[in-house]
Amino acid sequence: MAKQHPKVIAGIDTHADTHHVAVISETGRHLGDKEFLAVGSGYRQIVEFITGFGPVSSIGVEGTGSYGAELARVLSREHFWVLEVMRPNRQERRLRGKSDPLDAYQAAEAALAGSRVATPKARDGAVESLRVLRAERNSAMRARVAVMAQIKSILVSAPEPIRAKYRGLSRVAMMSALEKSRPIGDPAEPPNATAIVLKRLAVRYRHLNTEVALIDTELDAILTIHAPTLRDIQGVGTDVASQLLVTVGDNSERVTSEARFAALVGVAPIPAASGKTTRHRLSRGGDRQANKAIHRVVLVRMMSDSRTKTYVARRRQEGKTTKEIMRCLKRYVAREIYDQIMHPHPAPFAGQLRALRKAKNITLQAAADDLRVWPTALSRLERGLTRDDNFHKRYESWLNDH
Template identity: 60%
Template sequence: MNTETSVVVGIDTHADTHHVAVINEHGKPIADQEFLAVGTGYRKIVEFITSHGTVMTVGVEGTGSYGAELTKILRRAGMNVLEVNRPNRAERRLRGKSDPLDAYQAAHSVLAGKGTSIPKAKDGPVECLRILRTGRSSAVKAHTSAVNQIKGLLVSAPDTLRAKYRGLRTPALIATLSRARPSGHFADPEYVCLLTMKSLALRCQSLAAEISAADTALQDILDTYAPLLCDLPGVGTEVASQMLVTVGDNPERVGNEAQFASLVGAAPIPASSGKTTRHRLSRGGDRDANLALHRIVLTRMSTCGQTKTYVSKRTAEGKSKREIIRCLKRYVAREIYRQIMNPQPAPNNADLRQRRTELGVTLASAAGALGQWPSVISRLERGLIRNDYLAATYRQWLTEQTPAIPV
């Protein structure tokens, strides 16, 4: 084994085979070879690349798909692994495309330090979240499809069926259809229609149970791995799990808050022209994570007093709703990054109910003064929701109240 030569490795991954290319530290090709994408092939890859010198870095295409298992094995062997982006189309048109060319391109990208990133570890609880979310997403789509099919059949169903089921809301419709007892023969459209709708209703119930089980599993993992993330306003199980999946099991791969903003599609980029000076958010990054940010912003715009005040202020300045949402997305991305990297527990609001009781103030009176529903104030007092701005406003309002005089 030649230990004096430092080498860089590029690997083009596929479902059945992986092509490996080795270059030296100056970019000169040394060797390339194709291996089977199986356990023995992975071991031969490690032997092949180490036989040409000291491995500096390995660049792998598709670390989250075809190259996932190979990435784990290379890391266990103590090698530094980077994910390499696919070569741009212009370069492919000029230089052509083949497995050896792609492998050498991956190695040269690593050597040049461009188009690379740290791959996700995919070996911890976040990977479990990703797998559960995959199954849950499929179940949600199938459930929606089944409900739409039931309603579609009901539109053209015989009048007796439409009169019986048309006025029911979706949950009651599914429950009623699942209990139906169709009778007749297969040449009767009414019988076949009711039989099919019952089958779809039973499918809906089965899928609903599957979704509920996935939600429970997701929450169990979040309670163990990132219990404080859901303390942020507007962040529930769905949003928290998506954000963690975007970051991965190795959050240190995201170097700073600006990189996280780019990762979730919330980084502002210039979009100025002529006399117009403005910015827009990046359209790159993980679009599922960007959708999760959008959900947080919409929730806060309807429930958070501080966000409502900000929206009113920016609207008065002439900003459109879309521009305000973009600003809020950037703020939320910064907040979530800090919570993932340095979790902070929610403030203890246990004193609010005690102080309100001592002052003789009713829950309805406090809610009316703060412009909130009594249920929101009650949940805030019991620690079931987190809203730091509302808690601070509530505490300040209680401080300004005078104790009730006993009669």
Template identity: 50%
Template structure:
């Protein structure tokens, strides 16, 4: 541990700042008027308690600004919060300030402390309530990326493969091609054998990654449903989008003071772009782009399968709005609905009685679907809890009871 100390009084109010790394954390202490008191470096994980003792030795700790509360600073953040200390999340200094004053661990730690003192850093750190969801979500997405890379490799190999191989496997699509390549037995001359061996290996990799992704998605679906059943039941919200929105929220509703702030966090809030006599708004390019993409996917699902949204799109199109403008409006409305699910307890209507009731009346899915003018898959997903449609659920239950 190295330290630079400026004498202070133990009864004064102080603020801490932490620059976190994989193996160390650098801690700085400043007084409530911004004066530098001390800084020191501690080794993780054993040094967390020593770091907090170092802070407390210089006075009453009002707040600690930590860089990377969800990454390298997660351990110190947990220790500090369990000790009753107030921790705020600090973004890294902007480039202009870094060019002006330079960069080092002490400089960054003192900058974090000043951010906590000034109130520039006020966000609550993400807690561990969504740590499992975040881990499953990252694993599932990496499986998709690896599978896509393997599929692209198969396509690229077939482009330049010998004519016999290209003619046999080139016309096949998607799963048919993967299954055929995974079953083949490489034979022929050296070139044919090598190419077929590579294709077989990649095809088997695709199948393994597909099974892995399905298993991870199933586990992720169970986690998000238990964590927030109201969000998972929203029309158009699947396991992936629900997980992304929960990760963005960080398991801390207090991070989102209003639904407008959540929309801004997701990059779905319109940004003023007026000048002179021009009064207009533009699309926001800020915020969490992954959350913005989740809202976009929800909007696309609703535009294709929800009657209320399709009617809204038709009205807006008639009014002269472009598709991009309509999607922006939909994302803003969806952000409002998601915010309600994240910050309040939303009761999800029960559906466990629907299938037994239908089967007891000897009614087929096709007959039920024909009665309501929908596809049988719609009724099936409704019974299994995959799709939420409160209006259809109540009407379906009333019809079954009266049948």
């Protein structure tokens, strides 16, 4: 009978230029450690170094989303079980000290114990493309806001003849007028320099607008192919959908339950009771950008969704505050989005509603009056611009009864 070699566990402390690798046995005994360059040849040497100690059980890697991203991809392609290792807490670090070998051994020990570890994002599919595009979009949006703020700041102290040209104009009209201006004269003169700078800033603003629009088109195209049903949810647009997919990652199976997704997006209720007060509050952990996206969905629904408005009114009568109501809504929205990500199902086809209404010679106003909704809300539902599955069924039943 062939002798079986005991399995080993590796830990890797990643940096920009080098990665430090440590290997331990299944009993926690230190077997060896070594530093490698963070380049393609270094990744191959890491694989050879780890496998030289025997069959590999798992590999704990720090920074799989930054310095260790490419290394994690290489190890996954080699069919190793890669775990993302969280940074040890400060108290433990003060007690045990810090160095690259120590950090690598601690990563291996965390992988062995299964503590402070998580499944890393794959970063090899369409969601990674969304992440990169969103990073560019965010910087372009910040730059656009900065340009507008700078233009307004310059206009505040500009000479009166320049200020008079753009006083009272809307933002769009002002930017168009600034871009079409033809400043002349010596830039050494303050009025001429001001006019020249304002025009250049307006041109920069237009370029940033064009860049953001192009990115939005690319994001929309990716979502249409890879997540076509996610935006069917009420209040979820391109920006929100792309952010939530980036938070989940290409390997959505890493989020194993709706409760885990709620914790990931920072909407998991946690106890906040004291004395005679029994209450919950939302977790302040998780991805804050994803939490912001969920918050936007809730705000949209509170303003435009009839079911949400009814729910808010009922909860207010029960004595709930706005924050408590939004906490409940966020958890509901997270549950709905998780189900759509893991088990996508398209929205009901709304085109037949309009055809059925017209076949029965019912006007939009008459239907809206009888159903007690705004005609515009009914029209948007018929055109598929909004999704409300419950109201869709109610409207369809009403049409069939007439």
